[in-house]
Amino acid sequence: MKTLVKNGVVINPATGFMEITDVLIEAGKVSHIGDIADVTAEQVIDATGLLVVPGLVDIHVHFRDPGFPDKETIATGAQSAAAGGFTSVVCMPNTKPSIDTVETLEYVLRTGREQAAVHVYSSAAMTYGLEGTELTDLDSLKQAGAVTFTDDGRSVMDPQLVYAAFQKAAELDVPISSHCEDHHLVKGGSLNRGEVSRQLGDPGIPRLGEELIIARDILFAEETGARLHIQHVSTARGVQLIREGKARGVKVTAEGAPHHFTLTDEQALTSGSMAKVNPPLRTREDVEAVIAGLADGTLDVIATDHAPHTLEEKGRPLAQAPFGMVGLETAVGLTLTSLVYPGRLSLMDAISKLTVIPSAIMGLPSGRLEVGLAADVTIIDPQKEWIVDSDKFKSKSRNTPFAGMKLKGKAVWTMVHGDVVYNEL
Numbered sequence: 001m002k003t004l005v006k007n008g009v010v011i012n013p014a015t016g017f018m019e020i021t022d023v024l025i026e027a028g029k030v031s032h033i034g035d036i037a038d039v040t041a042e043q044v045i046d047a048t049g050l051l052v053v054p055g056l057v058d059i060h061v062h063f064r065d066p067g068f069p070d071k072e073t074i075a076t077g078a079q080s081a082a083a084g085g086f087t088s089v090v091c092m093p094n095t096k097p098s099i100d101t102v103e104t105l106e107y108v109l110r111t112g113r114e115q116a117a118v119h120v121y122s123s124a125a126m127t128y129g130l131e132g133t134e135l136t137d138l139d140s141l142k143q144a145g146a147v148t149f150t151d152d153g154r155s156v157m158d159p160q161l162v163y164a165a166f167q168k169a170a171e172l173d174v175p176i177s178s179h180c181e182d183h184h185l186v187k188g189g190s191l192n193r194g195e196v197s198r199q200l201g202d203p204g205i206p207r208l209g210e211e212l213i214i215a216r217d218i219l220f221a222e223e224t225g226a227r228l229h230i231q232h233v234s235t236a237r238g239v240q241l242i243r244e245g246k247a248r249g250v251k252v253t254a255e256g257a258p259h260h261f262t263l264t265d266e267q268a269l270t271s272g273s274m275a276k277v278n279p280p281l282r283t284r285e286d287v288e289a290v291i292a293g294l295a296d297g298t299l300d301v302i303a304t305d306h307a308p309h310t311l312e313e314k315g316r317p318l319a320q321a322p323f324g325m326v327g328l329e330t331a332v333g334l335t336l337t338s339l340v341y342p343g344r345l346s347l348m349d350a351i352s353k354l355t356v357i358p359s360a361i362m363g364l365p366s367g368r369l370e371v372g373l374a375a376d377v378t379i380i381d382p383q384k385e386w387i388v389d390s391d392k393f394k395s396k397s398r399n400t401p402f403a404g405m406k407l408k409g410k411a412v413w414t415m416v417h418g419d420v421v422y423n424e425l
């Protein structure tokens, strides 16, 4: 099977390549990049005016399997990824049971291979049951394919245990991904602690709770030499702590999520529980800091924290609704609309933060569009204006505060290893 993608803006951030040209895909691999005059291909795509980029990589998704198939399965999560232009994802371990044993990890990876339209990688839990009391068998979990260790959704509070995990991660050269939240400071709130939380009678989630753990984990990384990846940074001072850590030479990377670079806590006034996410949407000043952090490289990666929940759960009052929103199918539109079109981030940097950089952090064999490599390719229509309609999501869940929002830019064609897994061209 030969596929010829003609006349697109071909971008490979790994080499800084950006040219209007053609891409030929044969037997699942990219066989040629450059103008092609006479080739007979079974499939010819006219990509005039479209971006042809490496398949996107999201290193922070919740596919809810095992345990919560009414929210999402690995198959539906992968469909959602493909529809968003993502060809590789890293699953978080807060499933039921949590991904804290080789057996559960192998279940996730095997199900991904057998049922998913995209490449499914997985993290493993740092502590059994994400309970923060006993370290998992990090050696065996790495052996079995875990690409990062994390208790995402929670922070391990016991410093002795965190220290041991960082030492082990340094020895294994596996990054630790940190969800940063001091549970002693953060109790019971649903929204950023501030004007809006007071107005809605919510106890609020203080920025300090996130920042204390960011600072702590940067120190652990500095002390042990471990690689640290800070997840979904939401506060201005959090961004600054990471910037300072990097300047000191600490091996710290970090991610910004589309909702954190687009929305403020005021969204809860109109979207209610749909705007409840952890860490919470903060203030305009924090949003600006997250954008500045993405622009200057302090925040290396754009990751969605795709977190499906049923409408029944999200229909509960603020205090009882679970945290999280789906994100895979709106990420490209939000990145272009909130960052690239307003001139805050170059197109090359945006694609880089969605491909080669996250791949490099997690050691994935993806994120590049180069001759000889597996053909994971995404086509983005940068001009396409569309209204987010959650009823059309491929995800099993519809929980998004972006429903009804007009975005410019959309993934329209996704190829995984030479197979087209999404097509709205």
Ligand SMILES: [Zn+2]
Binding pocket: 152, 153, 154, 179, 231, 232, 278, 279
């Ligand atoms: Zn998290």
